Amino acid sequence: MRRVGIRVLLVDDQPIVRTGFRTVLTAAGGIDVVGEAGDGPAAVTAVASYRPDVVLMDVRMPGGDGLTATEQITATHPDTRVLVVTTFDVDDYVRRALRGGASGFVLKDSDPEDLVRAVRTVHAGESLLAPSVTTRLVRDWVAHEPAPEPPAGPPEGLTAREHDVLVLVARGLSNAEIAAEMVVAESTVKTHVAHLLRKLDRRDRVQLVVHAFECGLVPARPS
Numbered sequence: 472m473r474r475v476g477i478r479v480l481l482v483d484d485q486p487i488v489r490t491g492f493r494t495v496l497t498a499a500g501g502i503d504v505v506g507e508a509g510d511g512p513a514a515v516t517a518v519a520s521y522r523p524d525v526v527l528m529d530v531r532m533p534g535g536d537g538l539t540a541t542e543q544i545t546a547t548h549p550d551t552r553v554l555v556v557t558t559f560d561v562d563d564y565v566r567r568a569l570r571g572g573a574s575g576f577v578l579k580d581s582d583p584e585d586l587v588r589a590v591r592t593v594h595a596g597e598s599l600l601a602p603s604v605t606t607r608l609v610r611d612w613v614a615h616e617p618a619p620e621p622p623a624g625p626p627e628g629l630t631a632r633e634h635d636v637l638v639l640v641a642r643g644l645s646n647a648e649i650a651a652e653m654v655v656a657e658s659t660v661k662t663h664v665a666h667l668l669r670k671l672d673r674r675d676r677v678q679l680v681v682h683a684f685e686c687g688l689v690p691a692r693p694s
Contacts, residue, residue, distance in 0.1 A: 476501040478525070479503065480518060480523035480525070480526045480527070481493060481508070482507070482509075482510075482532075484509050489507050502590060506520070511534070514540045515544060522551070523551060525552050525594050526554065527577075528554065541571040545674070549674060557576050569681055574593045574677055574678070575593045575677060593675075596668075629670060637667055637683050640683065642689060646664070
């Protein structure tokens with residue numbers, strides 16, 4: 472029996488773009504393109520039918536935008552991760568995608584190996600971008616929002632150690648860097664991150680960063 476790979480749904484209004492993505496992902500091995508959709512509403516329906524692991528989502532589509540679809544998919548299918556295809560030239564799109572639960576971003580003109588790596592990384596539940604890049608992106612987004620009051624202590628339900636790890640994640644440190652900062656094993660940091668994902672009901676590291684900034688744990692405007 473053939474081993475099932477990462478199940479991917481392609482969403483783009485241009486068939487030739489979807490064909491290109493399908494060719495690249497299928498050739499990589501370990502990735503199965505289970506369906507396609509040409510706009511946002513069709514993507515929501517397709518996710519319910521195909522139950523993909525990852526949705527490769529375009530933003531601007533005449534039949535219905537990908538940002539609204541991202542919000543609907545992440546709300547109703549929390550185990551499905553959405554990888555937004557963007558050019559990073561419209562900041563508001565990035566902000567809405569983050570708010571809507573996107574797990575990562577990939578440039579539309581990325582090299583084939585970068586596209587494959589993005590799908591695999593998002594499927595693994597990890598931050599697609601380098602931690603420091605994710606932090607800069609989220610900081611820029613949150614800087615446009617009303618600044619929340621910093622909390623008096625750790626968020627309810629978190630231990631002091633988990634609070635410290637969350638702050639360091641939001642500041643852009645990798646697991647290895649957090650381990651060095653806290654003088655603990657990297658495996659211990661991974662355990663803390665797993666606990667944070669569960670306790671805060673977040674699907675991945677990107678959403679942990681968003682949560683930390685929204686709660687005022689890290690200032691959006693560096694002093």
